[in-house]
Amino acid sequence: MLHPKLAVLIRRDGRVQLGWHSERAVIVRLPGPPDAVPKLLRLFDGTTELSQILCSASTLGFDAATTRALLEELAAAELLLPERPRGRLRTVRIHGRGPLSDVLLEGVRRIGLRAARTGEAEPARSARPDTARAARPDPARPDLVVLADALVPDPACAADLMRRRIPHLQVRIRDGHGVIGPLVLPGETSCLRCADLHRCDREPEWPRLAAQLLGRTGYASPAGVAAAAALALNELETVAHGNPSHPPATLNATLELNLDSHRLDRRRWIAHPQCDCGVMSGRVAL
Structure with missing residues (x-):
C-alpha cells in the first residue's frame, strides 16, 4: 500500500x-x-x-x-508499505487508575482495537480468596492486559494473569522516566516475577521497598504522560500488526524514556533461574 x-x-x-x-x-x-x-x-x-x-x-x-x-x-523509492499481517490482538483491557490509563484507553481505541478498563483495586493483603480477587482484572478474557500507572503491580493480579495465560504489558512512570514493559507472553518470555527476582539479587531490600510502592502511581507532567503513553501505544501497534520480522521491543525487556532529556534506553530482563514461568505447559503467542 x-x-x-x-x-x-x-x-x-x-x-x-x-x-x-x-x-x-x-x-x-x-x-x-x-x-x-x-x-x-x-x-x-x-x-x-x-x-x-x-x-x-x-x-x-x-x-x-x-x-x-x-x-x-x-x-x-520505498514509498509502498509491504502488506502487514494482522496478529491475534483484537481486545485490550487497561487495568489501572491514573493519567496513563486515561490516555491509553482512548489511544487503544484509535488503533482500532476493542478496549475496556478495570480500576486498580487496593493490593491484596491477605490470603482470603475474596480479597485476592478484588485486585484482579475482570474475568472476561481479553487478548492482552495493560497494567498501567501502578509503580508495582499487585502480585495477585500478575499471578492470576500468568495462571490464565493472558499476555500483559506493564506501563508506568518511575522517577521521571516512562517505563514500558516487559511484555509478558506466559510460557514464552520472562515474567514480572523474573524481574522481581533479578531486583532481589541486586537489592536484598527490594521486597520491603516493593511493598511500600504497592498502590502508588508515578507522576509526570501532561507532556510526560503523553510521551510515555505514545511509546506504549507504539508497542501495542507493533503487537497488533503481528509482523514476525518486527517483533515488539519489550519482549524480555523494558523501554525506559527519560522524560526530560528524551533519551530512550532498552533494559533486558531475561528469565530468572529460580522462577518457574519457563516450565509452563504450552506457549502463548500474539
Whole structure:
C-alpha cells in the first residue's frame, strides 16, 4: 500500500509530487489527466488486488503499462508499505487508575482495537480468596492486559494473569522516566516475577521497598504522560500488526524514556533461574 503519511501534490506543469521532504520527495509524470492521479493513488490501499487496480485505473485514463510502471517506481523509492499481517490482538483491557490509563484507553481505541478498563483495586493483603480477587482484572478474557500507572503491580493480579495465560504489558512512570514493559507472553518470555527476582539479587531490600510502592502511581507532567503513553501505544501497534520480522521491543525487556532529556534506553530482563514461568505447559503467542 502507498504510505499513508505521503502528501500528494500536483505541480504547475502537471507532474505529481509524492511527499514534500526536500530529499525524499518523488516527482512523477503520468500520461493521463492530472486531476485523476489522486484517485489512482487511492487504489494503492493494500486491500485491492492488482487486477482490480489495473481495471479501475483504465477507467481513470491510465493504461496497464503506465500503472505498472508507477507501482515499480514507488516500490523502488520505498514509498509502498509491504502488506502487514494482522496478529491475534483484537481486545485490550487497561487495568489501572491514573493519567496513563486515561490516555491509553482512548489511544487503544484509535488503533482500532476493542478496549475496556478495570480500576486498580487496593493490593491484596491477605490470603482470603475474596480479597485476592478484588485486585484482579475482570474475568472476561481479553487478548492482552495493560497494567498501567501502578509503580508495582499487585502480585495477585500478575499471578492470576500468568495462571490464565493472558499476555500483559506493564506501563508506568518511575522517577521521571516512562517505563514500558516487559511484555509478558506466559510460557514464552520472562515474567514480572523474573524481574522481581533479578531486583532481589541486586537489592536484598527490594521486597520491603516493593511493598511500600504497592498502590502508588508515578507522576509526570501532561507532556510526560503523553510521551510515555505514545511509546506504549507504539508497542501495542507493533503487537497488533503481528509482523514476525518486527517483533515488539519489550519482549524480555523494558523501554525506559527519560522524560526530560528524551533519551530512550532498552533494559533486558531475561528469565530468572529460580522462577518457574519457563516450565509452563504450552506457549502463548500474539
